[in-house]
Amino acid sequence: MTRHAAGAETQSDQDMAGADSxxxxxxxxxxxxxxxxxxxRLLLARPSRRGFRVVDAFSRIIRLGxxxxxxxxxxxxxxxxxxxxxxxxxxxxxxHNVSRARLVATQACRVAENGPAFVDNVRRNFDLDIEILTPxxxxxxxxxxxxxxIDPGADYVLVFDIGGGSSEIIWLDMTRLGGRQxxxxxxxxxxxxxxxxxxxxVGVVTLAEHFGGRDVTKASFAAMSQAVTELLLPFExxxxxxxxxxxxxxxxxxxxxxxxTIAGVMLGxxxxxxxxxxxxxxxxxxxxxxxxxxxGWSYDERVQQPCIGRERADLVLAGCAILxxxxxxxxxxxxxxxxxxxxxxxxxRLMMEDGVWRAGRRRRGRGKRARGSRAS
Numbered sequence: 001m002t003r004h005a006a007g008a009e010t011q012s013d014q015d016m017a018g019a020d021s022x023x024x025x026x027x028x029x030x031x032x033x034x035x036x037x038x039x040x041r042l043l044l045a046r047p048s049r050r051g052f053r054v055v056d057a058f059s060r061i062i063r064l065g066x067x068x069x070x071x072x073x074x075x076x077x078x079x080x081x082x083x084x085x086x087x088x089x090x091x092x093x094x095x096h097n098v099s100r101a102r103l104v105a106t107q108a109c110r111v112a113e114n115g116p117a118f119v120d121n122v123r124r125n126f127d128l129d130i131e132i133l134t135p136x137x138x139x140x141x142x143x144x145x146x147x148x149x150i151d152p153g154a155d156y157v158l159v160f161d162i163g164g165g166s167s168e169i170i171w172l173d174m175t176r177l178g179g180r181q182x183x184x185x186x187x188x189x190x191x192x193x194x195x196x197x198x199x200x201x202v203g204v205v206t207l208a209e210h211f212g213g214r215d216v217t218k219a220s221f222a223a224m225s226q227a228v229t230e231l232l233l234p235f236e237x238x239x240x241x242x243x244x245x246x247x248x249x250x251x252x253x254x255x256x257x258x259x260x261t262i263a264g265v266m267l268g269x270x271x272x273x274x275x276x277x278x279x280x281x282x283x284x285x286x287x288x289x290x291x292x293x294x295x296g297w298s299y300d301e302r303v304q305q306p307c308i309g310r311e312r313a314d315l316v317l318a319g320c321a322i323l324x325x326x327x328x329x330x331x332x333x334x335x336x337x338x339x340x341x342x343x344x345x346x347x348x349r350l351m352m353e354d355g356v357w358r359a360g361r362r363r364r365g366r367g368k369r370a371r372g373s374r375a376s
Contacts, residue, residue, distance in 0.1 A: 035163025145345030258319030
């Protein structure tokens with residue numbers, strides 16, 4: 001799913017902590033744009049002693065991938081909605097004089113027949129050079145963005161991002177990093193811990209479109225969960241993580257709006273509060289209880305829930321079904337919630353490349369690139 005409307009994207013004092021970074025002599029601002037299947041998100045930040053400090057942000061539901069699973073194409077209405085959001089993003093990038101940014105699109109543009117043409121149209125209209133990410137790069141950036149929330153004492157960590165059109169599954173073997181250590185305490189070795197990843201061709205939008213998201217029964221929820229399980233099984237059969245987990249310290253880290261929604265509902269928040277949700281630990285029993293509660297609500301009741309709202313009320317149970325399949329296939333004890341991910345990973349990588357975010361064996365200073373330029 002996506003992040004939430006109320007207060008989630010407007011905190012100008014947000015820090016990305018956990019890394020040893022040194023601020024630039026100038027007031028340089030970096031940008032990251034994530035154009036997803038359901039949401040368009042922009043994050044602007046400058047380096048700080050704790051990592052980076054957010055100076056501006058934007059998030060809007062655009063449902064760019066609406067109907068793509070049926071037609072194979074981005075619809076005119078969806079593209080129009082997205083262009084309006086990108087107009088705002090272009091204005092913020094220009095107004096803040098962003099010197100370096102990475103602008104990316106994910107599953108909707110990746111699979112739609114007219115995805116590349118849409119990206120070209122964005123470039124012509126707004127001078128925004130949007131890169132359509134491969135699933136592998138998307139997975140690596142998602143891990144980088146939430147790596148400071150990984151328990152370095154765990155043997156294995158499952159990081160997952162339940163998106164609108166796809167879901168990224170990434171397994172980390174922390175023993176590859178020599179046991180307990182600060183994953184991003186000045187290091188970027190988290191990539192070395194990735195032992196397997198998979199991009200499932202299913203997200204909250206595509207699953208809800210196929211099974212229906214407004215009126216979800218226990219039977220239709222079980223069908224959604226089973227459909228996701230069938231997509232996960234070949235990955236598990238290849239890597240056999242159920243066996244590897246036995247007797248080991250394992251935790252899950254969810255970067256998606258599905259888990260932030262569950263956390264917000266569990267906490268009984270009257271308004272979504274990122275500071276209370278980001279980094280919280282959830283027990284699997286708590287997740288099951290919230291999921292059962294949501295299943296018992298009508299669509300209108302989900303609309304009234306402040307951590308869901310009208311724009312996500314028809315998607316939240318599809319996200320819960322994807323999470324249900326993940327946790328049943330790989331049973332564990334606890335899950336950590338990350339209200340951070342792809343954009344934060346992009347910013348971190350850009351700053352490391354410019355030498356303002358020290359990371360392990362990387363060398364300082366690789367020069368600046370123009371706004372909208374690509375980075376590996």
